[in-house]
Amino acid sequence: MNEDEGMSLIVKTLTRSLFPIMVLFGAYVILHGHITPGGGFPGGVIIATGVVMMLLAYGAKKAKQIVNVNQTTILESFGALTIAVLGLLGIVLIGQFLEGVPGVGYIGTLFSGSNLAILNIGVGIKVAAGLITITYAMLELEGGH
Amino acid sequence: MIASLHYPIAILMFVVGIYCLLFRRNLIKMVMGLGILTNGVHLFLVSVGYRIGGAAPILTGGLNQFAGAPVDPLPQVLVLTSIVIDISIVALALSLIIYIYREHGTLNPDKIRELRG
Amino acid sequence: MKDRDKVASVLVTAFAILALFLIVNGYVGGELVSFGNYPEREATSDTFENYAVAMEYYENNQKEMVKDFDITVKGIESSDFMKNRPEEFGRQAISRYILKKELFVIEGENVLPLVLDLNARSVSDQLEGYFEEENKQLEDSEVSILEIDQKWKIDSQNTDYILERENDSIKVSSYKFAEDTGAANSITAILWDYRGYDTLGEATVIFVAVAAIAALFRSSKEVDDDE
Numbered sequence: 001m002n003e004d005e006g007m008s009l010i011v012k013t014l015t016r017s018l019f020p021i022m023v024l025f026g027a028y029v030i031l032h033g034h035i036t037p038g039g040g041f042p043g044g045v046i047i048a049t050g051v052v053m054m055l056l057a058y059g060a061k062k063a064k065q066i067v068n069v070n071q072t073t074i075l076e077s078f079g080a081l082t083i084a085v086l087g088l089l090g091i092v093l094i095g096q097f098l099e100g101v102p103g104v105g106y107i108g109t110l111f112s113g114s115n116l117a118i119l120n121i122g123v124g125i126k127v128a129a130g131l132i133t134i135t136y137a138m139l140e141l142e143g144g145h
Numbered sequence: 146m147i148a149s150l151h152y153p154i155a156i157l158m159f160v161v162g163i164y165c166l167l168f169r170r171n172l173i174k175m176v177m178g179l180g181i182l183t184n185g186v187h188l189f190l191v192s193v194g195y196r197i198g199g200a201a202p203i204l205t206g207g208l209n210q211f212a213g214a215p216v217d218p219l220p221q222v223l224v225l226t227s228i229v230i231d232i233s234i235v236a237l238a239l240s241l242i243i244y245i246y247r248e249h250g251t252l253n254p255d256k257i258r259e260l261r262g
Numbered sequence: 263m264k265d266r267d268k269v270a271s272v273l274v275t276a277f278a279i280l281a282l283f284l285i286v287n288g289y290v291g292g293e294l295v296s297f298g299n300y301p302e303r304e305a306t307s308d309t310f311e312n313y314a315v316a317m318e319y320y321e322n323n324q325k326e327m328v329k330d331f332d333i334t335v336k337g338i339e340s341s342d343f344m345k346n347r348p349e350e351f352g353r354q355a356i357s358r359y360i361l362k363k364e365l366f367v368i369e370g371e372n373v374l375p376l377v378l379d380l381n382a383r384s385v386s387d388q389l390e391g392y393f394e395e396e397n398k399q400l401e402d403s404e405v406s407i408l409e410i411d412q413k414w415k416i417d418s419q420n421t422d423y424i425l426e427r428e429n430d431s432i433k434v435s436s437y438k439f440a441e442d443t444g445a446a447n448s449i450t451a452i453l454w455d456y457r458g459y460d461t462l463g464e465a466t467v468i469f470v471a472v473a474a475i476a477a478l479f480r481s482s483k484e485v486d487d488d489e
Contacts, residue, residue, distance in 0.1 A: 153281055156277070156280060156281045157281055159277065160274065160277040160278060160281060163273065163274065163277065164274055167266075167270040167273070167274070168270060202361065202448040202449065203446060203447050203448065203449075204422060204437065204440060204446040204447075204448075205446070215361050215362075215448075218360075218361070218448050218449050218452060219452065221449055222449055222452045222453055222457065225449070225453065226453075226460060226461070226464045229464055229467075229468065230464065230467055233467055233468060233470075233471035236471060236475060237471055237474060237475065240475050240478055240479070244478070
């Protein structure tokens with residue numbers, strides 16, 4: 001690992017071990033959006049913060065190899081398409097936009113709520129990918145192999 | 146002392162934001178004033194929905210005080226949407242500032258006089 | 263001074279005076295600063311036959327009405343406007359409609375044994391019978407005591423029920439948002455179920471912002487024309 005770019009060795013080691021914990025915490029906040037406070041939007045921001053933390057610690061040259069900007073733009077559109085497709089499925093199958101079947105499981109567990117969990121996941125992916133795209137575009141890093 | 150401290154602080158943040166927007170001659174400081182301004186408005190909105198002895202409007206298993214007097218959840222929903230829109234505004238403004246700096250070489254809005262005759 | 267500085271100083275002094283006024287008002291104990299702190303009010307005790315009679319009554323006493331616009335209308339078949347509305351409407355209608363909705367009242371001589379059963383945290387067959395009459399299920403439920411003065415909460419599969427005792431009757435209410443959507447978080451239920459269109463619009467805002475910034479910083483080397 002090149003020690004000329006980025007920050008010192010202590011920061012690099014700590015960031016490398018902290019990054020998966022941040023992604024895990026962001027995924028937890030997204031998935032438990034209908035039980036605890038949070039939801040799709042804060043969870044996406046937490047995941048994006050983890051990636052930006054890696055960018056700060058390792059310098060611009062190595063950051064280009066981690067994230068491919070072309071792929072994140074596709075991921076962002078995928079998240080937006082999820083919401084639209086679920087809404088249209090509500091019209092086709094049930095009758096109203098964004099409507100699901102209520103009363104699937106017990107209240108307070110993970111598998112409750114009709115389609116709230118899937119919508120939260122869609123928005124979380126969209127916000128995370130969008131913020132990463134903004135950061136990499138402003139620094140003009142094309143990124144990726 | 147004061148019945149509730151939220152409202153004067155929210156208006157104070159609004160005043161500080163407007164002061165930064167009007168009196169600072171640096172584009173980035175004006176954008177920072179924008180951020181403080183919107184956060185003051187969000188604080189005001191959320192404070193309107195407070196009830197005495199209220200609990201958070203989330204159902205948990207077992208004992209909780211939700212049935213007594215829940216706090217109004219509607220202003221919190223509107224603020225959640227407004228925060229995300231604030232992010233987009235600040236991001237777009239900062240990227241336009243990068244372009245302005247490349248063209249004119251200065252961040253002072255008084256010296257950028259391309260539109261004047 | 264230039265004109266812009268004059269306008270700016272006038273605006274800043276106006277807002278500073280407004281902030282000072284609010285602080286002083288709160289110190290003296292005025293109502294302006296604490297207007298968000300009133301406890302949740304109950305509906306007035308007037309019950310009217312239909313919507314027209316209610317409006318007539320409140321038009322005659324218009325001066326008192328502006329501040330306490332909470333009326334209870336018996337039955338909801340008075341007009342088409344009221345058909346899909348909750349039974350109570352007023353300034354806090356939306357939150358109260360979603361958060362707590364009264365279902366039915368249990369009266370009669372069987373109230374005391376029911377109270378003893380609920381205090382012992384068990385759901386008796388009588389209680390299930392009352393619920394079945396109104397087409398609600400009580401399978402696998404648990405009872406928890408909310409406060410000391412006779413309030414109970416039943417955790418059942420689809421929603422939670424709150425029972426309150428008033429002298430000789432028990433009032434049963436439930437959470438409407440839990441029944442409609444199945445979410446335990448009322449704010450997520452409002453964001454995605456009752457106000458789903460607003461969230462869709464906000465997702466569009468994020469998409470447009472990201473697309474604009476990605477388009478601004480595209481280098482000119484990427485656009486190459488094929489021969």
